[in-house]
Amino acid sequence: MGYAKITIRRNDFWNGQIGFYYKNSSHVTADEDKGRPAILTLERRNASYGTLTVFWKAKIQRGSDEVVSEQLDLTTQLERVTDDVHCAAGQHFCTFSVPLFDDAVPENETSFVVELTQVSPGAVVDPTHRFATVTLLRSDHPSGMVQFKAVSRCVYPHSTLRLPHFTT
Ligand SMILES: [Ca+2]
Numbered sequence: 001m002g003y004a005k006i007t008i009r010r011n012d013f014w015n016g017q018i019g020f021y022y023k024n025s026s027h028v029t030a031d032e033d034k035g036r037p038a039i040l041t042l043e044r045r046n047a048s049y050g051t052l053t054v055f056w057k058a059k060i061q062r063g064s065d066e067v068v069s070e071q072l073d074l075t076t077q078l079e080r081v082t083d084d085v086h087c088a089a090g091q092h093f094c095t096f097s098v099p100l101f102d103d104a105v106p107e108n109e110t111s112f113v114v115e116l117t118q119v120s121p122g123a124v125v126d127p128t129h130r131f132a133t134v135t136l137l138r139s140d141h142p143s144g145m146v147q148f149k150a151v152s153r154c155v156y157p158h159s160t161l162r163l164p165h166f167t168t
């Protein structure tokens with residue numbers, strides 16, 4: 001009498017389905033002036049038996065008038081425009097950030113998308129949660145800055161002194 005050992009190979013995306021966590025990554029904001037990066041969360045569903053690597057890429061939204069008019073170059077705005085994220089075995093939520101360069105350029109609010117481009121073997125990207133939109137809040141006073149002229153900040157301790165005439 002003998003026996004046979006039969007191995008059933010891993011199958012059916014044994015490492016799960018990955019996509020942006022709908023509640024907080026469908027639309028997030030980043031604030032250059034406050035040093036706040038875009039924080040994005042991935043949700044892994046169905047299975048999570050092994051470590052998972054997810055590759056992402058930031059890209060311009062198609063059809064965005066503002067982006068076209070301002071010729072936004074993401075490589076000058078983001079510290080990384082592509083990278084990967086590692087999700088440990090058993091981890092159902094994975095978070096990563098997209099840091100911004102802190103420049104001194106006045107900029108209006110604009111946006112870009114982050115796409116999940118690829119995952120390691122055994123998993124699949126959920127096509128309905130493949131993209132997240134990130135809004136870059138306005139920075140560095142794009143409408144200009146109003147301030148007092150230096151002469152108007154003078155303090156006069158005696159009420160008998162006359163204020164100088166201001167010129168524009
Ligand atoms: Ca910027």
Ligand SMILES: [Ca+2]
Binds near residue numbers: 032102104106139140
């Ligand atoms: Ca700026």
